[in-house]
Amino acid sequence: MEWPLVSIVIPAYNRPHTLQIAIDSVLEQTYPNIEIIICDDSTNNGVQEMLNPYLHSFPQIKYYKNGRNLFLENWHKCFDLASGEYINYLMDDDVFHKEKIEKMIYFFNEFENITLVTSYRQTINESGEFLPPIHATTRLYQETRILDGKMLANVALTRCQNVIGEPTTVLFKKRDIIERFGVYKGKQYSLINDLAAWLSLLSKGKAVYISEALSYFRLHPNQNNNTLGLNAFSEWLDIMIASREDGFLDTNELYKTALHSYRERIKGYPQFVEDIKRIEKLLKTLD
Known part of the structure; x- marks a missing residue:
């Protein structure tokens, strides 16, 4: 089996405690060829101070502190700095299953025309305890499936829910994102930038849905989705x-x-x- 470089890119913002948990979940991956790109949009030095011991011990972690708040441009900065053939965003309050990358890369290696691999994602609370699924995270299929990309996209669009997954959930090839992440048909989406990226990918090929939980989506009062609300x-x-x-x-x-x-x-x-x-x-x- 080939082990192409996978870039785990993290747009960080003022959450050093959960970021540390997220980074540990990457360092525990069974997949052997990973780099971690962290672009820090924080308004304080909490993330940088937490990371200092990691930067001395793990050369695969690359850290960049922004001089000003970049918001969506921070996502683009992460992408541009990634050297890997594959990219997986990781939100600084989410967590990977230790076999996530290895199990997802398998499908790119073994099947043709795969542009997106996603999975069931387990919802967790602030303490990491399992929560029942919300509407968007309900398991789509009881078994792993290779799907026509347009069919999977239509499921999300007809339900008006991102059933494909948050950025943490999806692995894709860097070269398949031709426009900026979250740009679809020339428009930069900010509130559903992940869905915009998934539609761009799904227009080009097939998707894989893995039925087991390979990432953990943290629900808590301070997360961006709650702040944005109906917007x-x-x-x-x-x-x-x-x-x-x-x-x-x-x-x-x-x-x-x-x-x-x-x-x-x-x-x-x-x-x-x-x-x-x-x-x-x-x-x-x-x-």
Whole structure:
């Protein structure tokens, strides 16, 4: 079996305790050829101080402290600094299963035209204890499957949920991301940048869904998703419309299902009145 270099890229921000747990989960990987790229967007030196002992002991860890807050540009900086053939983002509050990378690389080595490998992800709380799945993290299949990329994308789009996975969940080839991470059809998505990247990848080939939990998605009060709240839905309509250019939602019925799902998610919230109007116009064109 080949062991191509895999870059684990971590956009860090003010969470040294959970970041340490995340880094330990990478260092414990059974896969032997990994580098860790950490780009620190923190407003203090907590992450840097925690990392100092690691930097002396583990040459595969490369650390960069940003002079100013880069936000999405920090994601791009991580990507650009990665030397690996493969990339896996790791959020600084999530955790890898120790066999994650080895089990995912297997599919790239053994099968053709794979552009994305994902898995079931186990939700955990602040203390690392298992939580029941939320809607988006419910196990999609009881067995591991190789899927048509467009089929998997359509599952996410018609449900208006990122069932494919957070950035921590997915392994992909660096060369397959032609635009910036989170750019889809020329638009940079900020609130669903992971889904935008997955659609770009799924338009090019097949996906693998591994049914066992190979990453752990931490739910806690201070995570970005909670801070963004309903605003996270504001980009879904644009990405649904744009996705049809790549052959996603390729029948009127699938497109209608996606539009109805989005409408149900935003119904009753005054900030989405214009989106409701757009949906009604789009549905009329499909009748």
